Amino acid sequence: MRARDGTSLVPVSDVICQILSGELDAAVVARDDQVIAFLDHRPVFKGHVLVAPTPHVDTLLALPGDLMVPLLTMTQRIAAALVAALGAQGTFVAVNNVVSQSIPHLHVHVVPRTKGDGLRGFFWPRTHYAAGEIERYAKQISEALPDASQHPAQIIRREGLDPGRDS
Numbered sequence: 001m002r003a004r005d006g007t008s009l010v011p012v013s014d015v016i017c018q019i020l021s022g023e024l025d026a027a028v029v030a031r032d033d034q035v036i037a038f039l040d041h042r043p044v045f046k047g048h049v050l051v052a053p054t055p056h057v058d059t060l061l062a063l064p065g066d067l068m069v070p071l072l073t074m075t076q077r078i079a080a081a082l083v084a085a086l087g088a089q090g091t092f093v094a095v096n097n098v099v100s101q102s103i104p105h106l107h108v109h110v111v112p113r114t115k116g117d118g119l120r121g122f123f124w125p126r127t128h129y130a131a132g133e134i135e136r137y138a139k140q141i142s143e144a145l146p147d148a149s150q151h152p153a154q155i156i157r158r159e160g161l162d163p164g165r166d167s
């Protein structure tokens with residue numbers, strides 16, 4: 001296993017590393033030096049694919065820059081293939097980090113979607129911001145980003161726009 005920032009040299013025993021080492025069976029749909037894509041054995045819908053980097057990476061936060069494009073490129077190719085192969089109208093693409101992350105090895109879910117497939121309600125309950133709260137959240141998150149001074153939080157208000165503009 002290669003040494004990389006954010007990756008592990010220690011042998012790990014998660015399901016994805018076991019598939020990569022041949023210890024576990026998997027229905028692999030694509031694989032290269034950097035990324036593997038295989039079917040989730042307990043799919044939300046049949047054709048649900050997991051896309052993962054082949055070096056062990058815990059979460060999206062630990063993903064080295066040189067694996068970002070390969071991971072997202074494979075994700076994009078799988079999303080297109082689900083539409084082409086299964087007649088899906090679209091896909092749902094998601095990454096769980098730590099919470100609800102069943103395998104402690106970064107993986108992108110690519111789930112085939114079709115209008116009326118019943119996934120509505122699968123997701124988290126929605127909440128509302130109290131008055132003034134959304135501005136505070138925007139500021140807090142913006143200030144936690146690197147180079148925070150380069151991109152201060154900005155609240156865009158419709159009142160400031162020409163209401164007649166329609167693009």
Ligand SMILES: [Zn+2]
Binds near residue numbers: 105
């Ligand atoms: Zn792993």
